[in-house]
Amino acid sequence: xxxxxxxxxxxxRESMLPEQAPPATEVGIIGWGKANxxxxxxxxxxxxxxLAAIYLILAAILPWIFSPTWNATSLNxxxxxxxxxxREGEHGVSGACWGVIRDRWLQLMFGFYPPYPITPDVNIxxxxxxxxxxxAYFRPILTFVLLIVALAPVLFEHxxxxxxxxxxxxxxxxxxxxxxxxIWSPLSVLAGFVIAFLVFRFVSTSYSSLLGxxxxxxxxxxxxxxxxxxxxxxxxxxxxxxxxxxxxxxFGGFMLSITIGVVAIGCSLPIGIVLALGRQSDLLIVKALxxxxxxFIRGVPLITLLFVASVLLNIFLPPGTNFDIxxxxxxxxxxxxxxxxxxxxxxxxxxxxxxxxEAADALGLDYWKSQQLVIMPQALKISIPGIVSTxxxxxxxxxxxxxxxxxxxxxxxxAIRADAAWxxxxxxxxxxxxxxxxxxxxxxxxxxxxxxxxxxxxxx
Amino acid sequence: xxxxxxxxxxxxxxxxxxxxKMRVSDEVAIQINDMNKWYGTFHVLRDINLTVYRGExxxxxxxxxxxxxxxxxxxxxxxxxxxxxxxxDGTELTSDLKNxxxxxxxxxxxxxxxxxxxxxxxxxxxxxxxxxVRKTPKKEADETAMHFLRKVKIPEQANKYPGQLSGxxxxxxAIARSLCMKPRIMLFDEPTSALDPEMIKEVLDTMIELxxxxxxxxxxxxxxxxxxxxxxxxxxxxxxxxxxxNEPEKFFMDxxxxxxxxxxxxxxxx
Numbered sequence: 001x002x003x004x005x006x007x008x009x010x011x012x013r014e015s016m017l018p019e020q021a022p023p024a025t026e027v028g029i030i031g032w033g034k035a036n037x038x039x040x041x042x043x044x045x046x047x048x049x050x051l052a053a054i055y056l057i058l059a060a061i062l063p064w065i066f067s068p069t070w071n072a073t074s075l076n077x078x079x080x081x082x083x084x085x086x087r088e089g090e091h092g093v094s095g096a097c098w099g100v101i102r103d104r105w106l107q108l109m110f111g112f113y114p115p116y117p118i119t120p121d122v123n124i125x126x127x128x129x130x131x132x133x134x135x136a137y138f139r140p141i142l143t144f145v146l147l148i149v150a151l152a153p154v155l156f157e158h159x160x161x162x163x164x165x166x167x168x169x170x171x172x173x174x175x176x177x178x179x180x181x182x183i184w185s186p187l188s189v190l191a192g193f194v195i196a197f198l199v200f201r202f203v204s205t206s207y208s209s210l211l212g213x214x215x216x217x218x219x220x221x222x223x224x225x226x227x228x229x230x231x232x233x234x235x236x237x238x239x240x241x242x243x244x245x246x247x248x249x250x251f252g253g254f255m256l257s258i259t260i261g262v263v264a265i266g267c268s269l270p271i272g273i274v275l276a277l278g279r280q281s282d283l284l285i286v287k288a289l290x291x292x293x294x295x296f297i298r299g300v301p302l303i304t305l306l307f308v309a310s311v312l313l314n315i316f317l318p319p320g321t322n323f324d325i326x327x328x329x330x331x332x333x334x335x336x337x338x339x340x341x342x343x344x345x346x347x348x349x350x351x352x353x354x355x356x357x358e359a360a361d362a363l364g365l366d367y368w369k370s371q372q373l374v375i376m377p378q379a380l381k382i383s384i385p386g387i388v389s390t391x392x393x394x395x396x397x398x399x400x401x402x403x404x405x406x407x408x409x410x411x412x413x414x415a416i417r418a419d420a421a422w423x424x425x426x427x428x429x430x431x432x433x434x435x436x437x438x439x440x441x442x443x444x445x446x447x448x449x450x451x452x453x454x455x456x457x458x459x460x
Numbered sequence: 461x462x463x464x465x466x467x468x469x470x471x472x473x474x475x476x477x478x479x480x481k482m483r484v485s486d487e488v489a490i491q492i493n494d495m496n497k498w499y500g501t502f503h504v505l506r507d508i509n510l511t512v513y514r515g516e517x518x519x520x521x522x523x524x525x526x527x528x529x530x531x532x533x534x535x536x537x538x539x540x541x542x543x544x545x546x547x548x549d550g551t552e553l554t555s556d557l558k559n560x561x562x563x564x565x566x567x568x569x570x571x572x573x574x575x576x577x578x579x580x581x582x583x584x585x586x587x588x589x590x591x592x593v594r595k596t597p598k599k600e601a602d603e604t605a606m607h608f609l610r611k612v613k614i615p616e617q618a619n620k621y622p623g624q625l626s627g628x629x630x631x632x633x634a635i636a637r638s639l640c641m642k643p644r645i646m647l648f649d650e651p652t653s654a655l656d657p658e659m660i661k662e663v664l665d666t667m668i669e670l671x672x673x674x675x676x677x678x679x680x681x682x683x684x685x686x687x688x689x690x691x692x693x694x695x696x697x698x699x700x701x702x703x704x705x706n707e708p709e710k711f712f713m714d715x716x717x718x719x720x721x722x723x724x725x726x727x728x729x730x
Contacts (some may be wrong), residue, residue, distance in 0.1 A: 082487075247495070267517065353575075355571055355573055355575035359537075359571065359576070359577070361538060362536055362564060362567075362568075362638075363564070363589035363593065363641065364562075364564040364565030364589060364593045364641065366557070366561055373588060374588075378577075457578060457579055
């Protein structure tokens with residue numbers, strides 16, 4: 001009987017098997033642990049050793065972190081508190097001295113930015129009479145809150161699309177809120193863009209779009225460099241509307257890092273796209289300019305560019321020109337980031353199959369429309385990890401401005417340690433600064449993963 | 461010579477194309493005169509002369525590397541020709557971008573690898589060009605797209621992404637996408653070469669329907685059954701030249717050139 005099956009090749013299944021649940025040891029916590037922690041004797045030993053190592057490290061660090069020194073006003077006071085608790089070891093007291101963070105918290109956030117810049121004559125120190133309604137540092141805080149509002153419709157799907165109008169205004173609003181001054185300055189910058197757009201519209205419809213772009217850029221530059229100064233002065237003398245201006249030298253702390261980082265990040269993406277397209281262009285001069293720019297900037301350290309911005313630029317500018325130091329630094333960081341961005345985006349463009357360009361062409365889409373609708377959405381999606389890496393790099397590179405004397409958190413940390421009360425403190429300040437940078441950079445990283453998931457439509 | 465039925469491996473059996481509906485008019489749709497093209501120093505198209513009348517269904521076949529794809533890609537300027545003259549719908553192809561965009565929006569094209577836009581839904585794929593090139597209002601473009609998606613029998617997939625569809629469905633979407641621009645001429649560049657045998661039929665069906673509606677079609681294809689039943693002219697190319705062209709019956713039953721005979725025997729030999 002048993003031999004029958006062994007010699008029979010023909011076989012017909014008469015009923016299909018129903019789906020069954022997997023065994024209990026393969027799913028849930030037990031299944032996960034079995035698969036990931038204890039999948040064999042060697043892996044089990046490694047797991048136990050790792051747990052022991054984690055325990056030892058935490059046992060050493062946590063007591064240092066949990067140290068009741070929040071209210072101390074100097075390093076000596078910290079030591080007294082810790083000695084009073086009997087936490088003395090061989091190398092003096094053990095425990096963090098968090099009083100420095102409480103004491104210098106506002107400085108680490110805002111540098112020497114005046115807390116109440118309401119009226120032109122009262123800038124620094126106590127709240128001026130009649131300004132009690134404004135919370136301290138309301139201008140930088142408002143700028144930051146509005147930044148979140150402006151970014152929301154760009155980053156997420158749910159916010160109403162009408163917020164994008166606010167996003168478009170924000171780049172002009174932000175510098176005005178931070179630096180203050182007459183309202184006509186941001187409006188004249190905005191006017192430059194309007195002029196460029198109108199010139200482009202007019203020239204590109206009657207002549208060619210390339211000529212339109214060139215003339216639009218020239219018109220905008222002429223307006224910003226030459227004309228807008230007089231117009232702003234004239235308008236300001238007719239109708240002076242504005243808020244107290246704040247000097248760039250009083251900017252500092254994380255406010256400075258975020259200002260430089262956000263502007264550089266926001267500008268480097270569009271400039272990088274243009275450079276990447278220019279590098280692929282058939283027009284020889286456009287291509288040569290883009291390649292030259294990218295290779296030059298990538299071949300030079302950021303520190304060098306920052307020194308050029310802080311020292312050399314003043315020599316070349318006409319005497320008496322007051323070219324804001326933060327603006328100069330922002331321009332340099334932006335150019336630096338754009339060059340890297342261009343290469344990241346070029347990688348995305350190179351990864352697209354040629355068929356996508358051909359299909360867009362065959363449907364009659366012109367160059368700009370096919371870039372806008374077909375090529376860029378896909379190339380940018382492919383480049384998201386690289387783009388976000390560049391963003392994170394730029395944000396962290398903002399700490400380099402401490403070398404040219406701007407008081408970003410790292411620059412301030414030196415100043416704080418130079419104070420007699422806190423002389424000798426290292427770990428607490430740097431740890432705190434590192435934590436804040438980590439929060440920003442990690443958020444960007446998580447956001448990029450969210451974005452990749454959201455845009456995933458290929459279902460591979 | 462072999463019997464005609466041997467060519468028909470992928471043809472739908474239930475749907476015999478109705479040739480009486482496929483009318484050819486005297487109006488010239490495409491005129492190609494003494495056209496030459498080189499890739500670097502390689503002479504890829506040599507002295508091409510071809511006149512296509514409105515309503516014609518032309519099948520171009522030939523060994524790989526014979527320049528058949530290059531020829532039809534020259535018609536909508538995906539490739540640039542260096543000598544000679546191509547006139548499409550009365551507009552000559554020159555380096556003038558306005559003419560090129562005009563011709564491209566009048567000439568539909570389907571590719572071997574479909575080339576759908578993977579970041580857009582099926583419906584968005586179909587409405588993209590009508591909205592941005594023809595400036596059709598979105599609602600109207602949606603309706604047109606749904607009309608053509610129904611025609612290629614996949615309206616229920618409208619909100620999916622290309623990656624979720626089978627190859628045959630993707631190629632039908634690609635045809636619908638071209639049709640949404642209401643082209644007067646359709647070019648097919650090996651539309652079934654990347655498909656499984658099962659899916660070839662559904663794409664050929666769609667193309668037959670198109671032919672029955674009087675569309676001017678030029679197909680580069682190895683589907684000889686389609687050529688026999690639908691085409692009114694078969695062109696055989698080799699080494700960048702048109703070697704032989706004839707009505708399908710005569711082309712298949714009585715080829716004249718030795719190269720053509722060899723090619724046909726190899727196609728049937730497998």
